[in-house]
Amino acid sequence: MNAPDAPLVAAKDFKSDTKPVWCPGCGDYSVLAAITKALATLGLKPENVAVVSGIGCSSRIPAYTSCYGFHGVHGRALPVATGLKAARPDLTVLVASGDGDGYSIGGNHFLHACRRNVDLTYIVMDNHVYGMTKGQPSPTTEPDWSSKLAPGGTGLKEFHPLVIALASGANFIARAFTGDPNGCAALIEQAVRHPGFSFIEVLSPCVTFRPEQRGWKTQVHAAPVAPTDDPGRAARRLMTDDGFNIGVLYQGHRAPYRLGNAASQTVEALECQFQL
Amino acid sequence: MARAYAMELEAHERYAQFAEQLDTHNNREVAELFRKLSHIESLHAKRILEEMRWPSMPALPPAYAWDTAEGPETALPDAVHYLMQPWHALEIALRCELQAQQYFEGIAAGEAPPGVRKAALEMADEEREHVRLVRDWMRRVPQPEAGWDEDPDPPRTTE
Numbered sequence: 001m002n003a004p005d006a007p008l009v010a011a012k013d014f015k016s017d018t019k020p021v022w023c024p025g026c027g028d029y030s031v032l033a034a035i036t037k038a039l040a041t042l043g044l045k046p047e048n049v050a051v052v053s054g055i056g057c058s059s060r061i062p063a064y065t066s067c068y069g070f071h072g073v074h075g076r077a078l079p080v081a082t083g084l085k086a087a088r089p090d091l092t093v094l095v096a097s098g099d100g101d102g103y104s105i106g107g108n109h110f111l112h113a114c115r116r117n118v119d120l121t122y123i124v125m126d127n128h129v130y131g132m133t134k135g136q137p138s139p140t141t142e143p144d145w146s147s148k149l150a151p152g153g154t155g156l157k158e159f160h161p162l163v164i165a166l167a168s169g170a171n172f173i174a175r176a177f178t179g180d181p182n183g184c185a186a187l188i189e190q191a192v193r194h195p196g197f198s199f200i201e202v203l204s205p206c207v208t209f210r211p212e213q214r215g216w217k218t219q220v221h222a223a224p225v226a227p228t229d230d231p232g233r234a235a236r237r238l239m240t241d242d243g244f245n246i247g248v249l250y251q252g253h254r255a256p257y258r259l260g261n262a263a264s265q266t267v268e269a270l271e272c273q274f275q276l
Numbered sequence: 277m278a279r280a281y282a283m284e285l286e287a288h289e290r291y292a293q294f295a296e297q298l299d300t301h302n303n304r305e306v307a308e309l310f311r312k313l314s315h316i317e318s319l320h321a322k323r324i325l326e327e328m329r330w331p332s333m334p335a336l337p338p339a340y341a342w343d344t345a346e347g348p349e350t351a352l353p354d355a356v357h358y359l360m361q362p363w364h365a366l367e368i369a370l371r372c373e374l375q376a377q378q379y380f381e382g383i384a385a386g387e388a389p390p391g392v393r394k395a396a397l398e399m400a401d402e403e404r405e406h407v408r409l410v411r412d413w414m415r416r417v418p419q420p421e422a423g424w425d426e427d428p429d430p431p432r433t434t435e
Contacts, residue, residue, distance in 0.1 A: 024297040025354040033293070178353060180345035207354055214354050217345075 011036040014046055016066045027178030027204030028057055028125055032064050034176070034184035035094065035123070039067075041189050042092075049092045052081040054106055057132045058098035058125035058204070067094075075106030078113040078122065085118050086259050092192060093119075099126040103139040103159050110161075114168035117196045119256040123188065124161065124199070125178075127206035127213065135209035147209075161201055163238045166231060166250055171196030173234070173250040178204045179217040183246065190248060196256040203244070216244070223247035280399055281324045283347040283379075287372060288317035290350050294365075301358040309365045317349075348372070348379040349403075359425050362417045370410045377403035 014036035022028050039049060049067040053059035055074035062069025068091070072080045081095045102110055102124045113122065128145070130136040137150045139159035146153050165173050172194040176184040184202060191198035203220065205213035227248040228234050234250040241249075291314035298307035342348065349372045357364070380400035384393045 019296055019300055021300055022297075024294070024301055024356040024358050024360075027353070029293060029297065030353045033289075177345075181353065182346060205354060217352070217354075 009040050009043070009045055011040040014039050014049075014065050014067060016064055018063050020060065020064050022057060022060070023206075023208045025207040026057070027127065027202070027206075028061070030178035030181040030184060031058070031096075031123065031125055031202055031204060032061055034178075034181050034188055035061070036065065037181070037185035038188035038192065039092075041185070042192055044092055048090070049094065050081075050084055050088075051094045051096060052077050052084065053096040054098075054101040055132075056098040056101040056130070057206075058096055059101060061096040075101055075104070075109065077101070078106060078109040078120075081120050082113060082116065082118050085120055089119070089258065093121070094188075094192070095120055095122045097122065097124045098131075098138075099124065099128060099140045099159075099161075100130045100136075100138040103161055107139070107159075111164065111168045114165050114170040114197055114199065116257050117169055117171055117254050119195055119197070121188065121191045121198045122200070123191075123202060125202050125204035126161070127204050127210060128158075129206050129209045131206045131209055160238070162199075162241065162249065163235065165199045166234055166238060169197070169254065170199045170250075171252040171254050171256070172198035172248070173238075174198075174200045174248045175223075175246055176200055176202045177216065177220045177246050178202060179220065180246070187248065194251060196252070196254055219244045220246050223249060227251045229253060277324055277328050277395060280380075280395075281321055281328075283349045283376065284317050284321035284324065286347040287349040287351070288314050288321060290346075290353070291317060293353075294351070294356050297356060298358070298360075303358060303360065306360055306362055306365050309362050313365070313369055349376040357425055359427060361420045361424060363414060363420055366410055366414045366417065370407065370414065373403055373406040373410055377407055 011033070020029060020032065046066040050069065051062040051065050051067050052070045052072060053062050054072055054077040059071060059077070062071050070080055077095050077097055081093050084091065085093045097106065113120065126140055128138060128140045128142065130138050135147055135149055137145060137147070137154045140161070141154065141158065143155050143157060144153040162173055162175065172191055174187045174191060176187045178184060187200055191200050203216055205216055207214065221244060223245040225237070227250060228237070229251050231250070231252065238249060291310045295307045295310035295314060298310060351368045351372055355368050377400055380396045380403060383396035384400055386393070388396070
């Protein structure tokens with residue numbers, strides 16, 4: 001019997017020497033493992049990948065990879081990644097964020113990144129809480145989640161990121177769960193392969209401030225139907241979704257945005273126009 | 277045997293991940309125990325390679341689909357706690373070894389070709405021996421007292 005073929009680059013080659021400082025049992029460890037596995041499976045090399053993030057527990061990921069990385073400003077990972085991809089379309093660009101960073105502080109950038117459909121993979125680790133800043137409710141927190149910082153709950157309806165992504169033009173929409181790191185890796189791999197803006201919502205339990213989320217492992221289930229390319233059908237599915245459907249939920253066919261014109265002038269020539 | 281290899285390798289990786297997590301949170305004793313468990317699983321994986329005469333360590337095949345999210349010998353990613361004690365780590369290992377034993381027993385009792393069933397029986401015997409070893413190990417470490425996870429000064433608090 002022959003041994004299964006080993007990929008040219010192994011998952012461990014995408015890990016840096018910096019050790020993660022997340023809480024033991026945090027879902028984000030699985031996302032890191034899934035990203036490194038997916039990149040190895042795709043046959044990429046660390047020097048051809050960039051990981052861009054904003055602020056929050058999830059946004060620590062670039063430092064834990066051996067790829068190029070940019071740990072940016074709160075909520076601003078997507079514009080940085082968009083600029084990078086526009087300037088260096090040869091790079092595979094992943095963007096890491098959380099529900100606070102991505103849907104609140106960076107909410108506006110989320111809408112327009114979906115609309116622009118630049119070829120990026122946006123991975124949002126959603127734990128329904130601001131974990132790094134000690135447990136404030138986030139846009140995806142349930143209205144009745146009571147805590148010391150929000151006694152009785154916020155009473156505010158949750159943000160529905162997958163529906164927003166679809167309405168804004170995202171070309172690939174999926175949901176993953178950190179309790180299934182292999183499944184998560186497979187979804188990231190598919191997202192990277194799919195042209196255009198790919199969005200993966202990853203249910204990533206916060207074991208410190210939302211310990212009850214350990215129970216998600218009993219709630220998640222494979223999406224009961226195959227992914228659709230019909231936005232209307234996808235909208236109906238996502239609007240009635242229970243929040244625990246795992247898998248690819250929408251795969252569109254929009255052509256990704258590419259810069260139409262190459263630079264026609266040198267930087268030096270442009271500078272001349274501004275001389276006083 | 278490729279499945280058995282994948283299972284051992286996945287368990288090795290998860291224990292190594294746990295060791296790193298507990299190191300970061302200065303729980304050295306449990307980190308060291310997870311490192312030992314990780315090493316033991318890597319030896320099991322290596323032995324499969326030698327028995328199969330595979331020339332080198334192949335990476336974990338990406339397409340392995342278990343009945344569960346991960347291999348039966350892989351601990352759940354959220355199984356650890358920063359205040360956990362060696363007994364808890366061994367409790368995790370025991371659960372994993374029992375699951376592995378049941379997995380191979382299931383294959384042996386199924387409708388796989390005779391050669392596969394024979395190999396599965398051998399693997400089940402091996403996992404049964406691991407269960408015995410972990411139980412022995414558990415008898416040598418103190419059982420945690422009630423309230424082991426209570427921290428009067430938790431590292432992360434909303435106060």
